[in-house]
Amino acid sequence: MSKPFKLNSAFKPSGDQPDAIRRLEEGLEDGLAHQTLLGVTGSGKTFTIANVIADLQRPTMVLAPNKTLAAQLYGEMKEFFPENAVEYFVSYYDYYQPEAYVPSSDTFIEKDASVNEHIEQMRLSARKLCLSDAMSWWWLPCPLFTVWEIRIFT
Numbered sequence: 001m002s003k004p005f006k007l008n009s010a011f012k013p014s015g016d017q018p019d020a021i022r023r024l025e026e027g028l029e030d031g032l033a034h035q036t037l038l039g040v041t042g043s044g045k046t047f048t049i050a051n052v053i054a055d056l057q058r059p060t061m062v063l064a065p066n067k068t069l070a071a072q073l074y075g076e077m078k079e080f081f082p083e084n085a086v087e088y089f090v091s092y093y094d095y096y097q098p099e100a101y102v103p104s105s106d107t108f109i110e111k112d113a114s115v116n117e118h119i120e121q122m123r124l125s126a127r128k129l130c131l132s133d134a135m136s137w138w139w140l141p142c143p144l145f146t147v148w149e150i151r152i153f154t
Contacts, residue, residue: 007054008082017044021051050080087126090119
């Protein structure tokens with residue numbers, strides 16, 4: 001039996017958050033393919049989305065443009081949903097230099113990379129969950145090197 005998404009927070013939505021939560025939930029229930037939640041840094045966008053996840057009880061994939069923001073959101077979602085599986089998937093390279101040719105100096109630069117084994121283990125955990133029976137949601141096609149996700153499953 002799967003666990004429901006239970007939001008762990010001492011705070012309740014306030015200010016514009018209740019309206020944003022309601023409008024996002026209505027949009028999802030109406031089948032809107034795209035919605036935007038805008039807010040300044042620290043305005044509670046992540047908390048707002050966590051409330052939507054808890055209210056609608058839907059597995060969710062969160063995408064971010066870089067590893068720094070990905071790690072921040074992963075940590076916040078782990079705190080919001082400590083009883084649920086929150087997975088993290090980013091490129092496992094700490095450093096990646098593709099091969100290159102510099103015509104002006106007739107120089108060939110070999111590919112060089114450094115793999116982070118801890119991140120690789122986290123990627124494998126996320127893949128395992130994706131391939132399990134717990135997966136009942138759609139997958140977004142994304143370029144390999146720009147995608148990361150946090151997956152919250154019961």
